[in-house]
Amino acid sequence: MQNLVIRGWVLATLMVTISSTPVPHALRSVDTAQMTNLRSREVTTYGETPASRTAYTVVSLFCMSLLTGMIGHRLRQMSLRHFKNLCLTQILILLLYFVSMAFVLSAAVVESGLSLQTHSICRGAIILCLAFYVGSKCIMYLFLVERAHALRAPYMHRTHDWLWMVGVLTIFGGFGTISVCGFIWPLSTISEVDGRCRIGLPQFITIPLLSFDVVVNVLLTLVFVYLLGPLIRSGSRPTLTASRFTQYFGRFCGGGRARDSVNLHQGNQLMVNKIEHLLWKTFIGTCAVLGPTVANMASLTMLKGRELGWVCLTVCTIDVTWTVCIFHWLTLGSHESEERTSNTLVLDSASTHDIFFRHTP
Template sequence: MYIAVLSFIICSAVMLAGQGLYNYGLCFGATWICLILYTVAKFVIYVFLVERIHVVRAPFVRRSRDWLYLSCLVLMSVSFLAVAINAYLSPIITMEADVGRCHMGIPGKASIPFMSVDIVVDVALTGVFVYLLRPAVKMHGLNKMNHVFKVPKSQMLGVAKELHDTTVRKNIRTLLWKSLIGSLLIMIPTVANMIQFYVMHGRELALVCLALCTIDGK
């Protein structure tokens, strides 16, 4: 994640401050740097969300035998790659030669699906994570769904014993709140960026686009 974000920041700084984006070639290069590194950073975030589900549910089970992990990974990968490829196939790159302004972005047919998938995947993976830690928050009625997720009984007994410790319970609740707040903060910049693309018909000023993508990636 750090490598992807730092690469994006350095490349953006070089293109804006070093090169200036004063011609179409530089504008074209900046657009593809933004698209590729931005989607790589987002994909790494999604993989992290899937990984923490596995760590909570079955940390001592091979990933290849954890059906919930595999299901989340496949569904996330297919949906994300679909919207990412859709964005790659329809980038908008325009250069106002008279004023030397580079505009970049993706059209509404690409930005709306991207935003929708980001929200759905983020909410779904965070929801599964919170559900698996339900003993700490005592969510009534969720125990009826045990058979759906097939949480190992031995694991649940171990969690139940640990939860007698107030400190452990407090730490888990803090973790849940951080996860919920973090998921919200992840979505806000993405939604703002995609709405900006939609309003500007995909012709967003390069400086604004790179700035929003940098904030989103961080």
């Protein structure tokens, strides 16, 4: 009996000792890490946060209000007779309005409605952004090519004008090739840590796209200014007074040949003022359009195609709306004749709009 009591006492002592022995620190760390991972997986929610969705909703509503206001203002100035006789430049401007509005509406559905929750929606966001971006740029540069054609060869059919043909082929060939590469290799991921969608394009696409955008914009602007050279050459019209800005561009474009279809009467100071006004608007418009585009593409390049989805859509929405605002300002006239010449200034003996009344090829 005594032996049994001793054995029971020893066994109880061992059990108490084992139960009171502390767990090794390494084992406790592993258990804590596993519990933290499990909790983080349970807490992670996929999609955009309420703050980001609210921010984009405010931006999209503001941009849509601007776009509808601008297109309403333009349509209000156009009569039924204008709709029956729309030229290509006016059609391109109206198309730019509608494409920009379609992009803002589609981006709002993807961001605020679907919240970029799945991989398919996240991938669709970059495809949507790229498609409307390239579409709006093509329309914008077609407008610039048509403006140069109307000033250079208003009576010549477009297919017979080498400048128009080269410009169109360059735009569709360049943007078409780059956009196809973007559609094939887009970057879209949803983080397992925060559940946020990140989209972008690889650097071998963003760098050529940015470079091509800047080069085409600058070249088309220089072509337009060069075609104005015969009208603003310094010294060719001694009776006309011009500002230093106009004289500088006149010397820059001094090699431009005179055209029989352009006739600027001496002493017509009003025409000189219109040329100066057009040059200033062209210069400011080019810089204003390039600014947001360069900033957007530069951010995509620095982030290596991993920009937050709602940030990318917000910047693209602002960029598209800003471009429309600039073109609305560039093409908006103060009266009917200026509205009819929404894309160019070709001067006759008394007015600036006769060439567009005759420009039908």
